[in-house]
Amino acid sequence: MSETDSPAVAAPAVAVAALEENLWPVTARLGPDGVLRIGGVRVDELAAEFGTPAFVLDEADFRARCTGWRRAFEDCDVYYAGKAFLCRAVARWVAEEGLNLDVCTGGELAVARSVGFPAERLLFHGNNKSVAELRAAVAYGVGRIVVDSFAEIDRLAAVAAEAGVRQRVLVRVTPGVEAHTHHYVSTGQEDQKFGFSLAGGAAAEAVERVLAAGSLHLIGLHAHIGSQIFDTAGFGLAAHRMVGLLARIRDTHDLELPELDLGGGLGIAYTSEDAPLEVADVAERLTAVVGKECAAAGLRVPRLGVEPGRAVVGPTTVTLYEVGTVKELPGLRTFVSVDGGMSDNIRTALYDARYTARLASRAGSPAAYVV
Secondary structure (H helix, E strand, O other): OOOOOOOOOOOOOEOOOOOOOOOOOOOOEEOOOOOEEEOOEEHHHHHHHHOOOEEEEOHHHHHHHHHHHHHHOOOOEEEEEOOOOOOHHHHHHHHHOOOEEEEOOHHHHHHHHHOOOOHHHEEEOOOOOOHHHHHHHHHHOOOEEEEOOHHHHHHHHHHHHHHOOOEEEEEEEEOOOOOOOOHHHEOOOOOOOOOEEOOOOHHHHHHHHHHHOOOEEEEEEEOOOEOOEOOOHHHHHHHHHHHHHHHHHHHHHOOOOOEEEOOOOEOOOOOOOOOOOOHHHHHHHHHHHHHHHHHHHOOOOOEEEEOOOHHHHHHHEEEEOOEEEEEEEOOOEEEEEEOOOOOOOOHHHHHOOOOOOOOHHHOOOOEOOOO
16 A cells, blocks of 8 residues: 555545456455455455465456457467466466466476476576576477577577577567656667667677577567557557568578567556556557558568566456554554565555555445545
């Protein structure tokens, strides 16, 4: 919970509206007793059984969103971005709903392996993959590894040669696009740690190095412009620049790469002020702009890849906390402390993120105080 700048004084009881549809999991309901239920289960009972803080995922909602992305991006590769949230159950749901999985650490890869996630449907990200992680990925037969630096190209080439395989890779490109989001989660601009600069020529050099490595098989390009995005303009500009690079690769190397992954980053609603984009609309716009750019460049349309993470799991999940100390500062505000903090959610401190909160044990009761 967070405080406002308004004085925290006793106020007339204010009726609390029903749960907002776009802010809560689809099965979230207020029972006749005013207690919040998810999937038909009282959340106070979940807190008593599992303790707090606790993440509660609505499986039905998660699966439905996976299906929605798969249907919207038909004939595309949809990778669930495990960095948003990954556990064994989630990995199984992703596999069963027909999505691919994007992992970015050895731990996430281990989770995928533990449930037998099909290796060919895995995409391995990360700007600092260790030799041990690369060996584990190659040994498991990970379908695609996204190379992020010249040092990694050399490391992966050596690991793949050692294993006697030709590893499929994508080159991550920094397209120089402003995503119009918080600068801490904007990853398409030039000055950042991910990928190879398009404008500076590093991306073209990375392509040459991968093509020269006999143990690596370049199958496409990758870009990711940021997170919590509510405007498709940045994706359109990124697509324009990435297709331009695909055309230059064709002209320089007589090679048309078959895949183009434009990452993820679609925003979700944390408060009633947020207006997330509809997945079907994004899919229509993105596939249209890629098709248009490829036609203009005389290229065959590559297989498109997208990587929703937060956009899938975020709306399906709530975090349960228990209220502890309540401290009133007369004439100033009231502080309500809960049994969580930066260890379980750093976003409020790092991004000044805002959330919607309810007293789950009496979510239907009138609000008496501003805190």
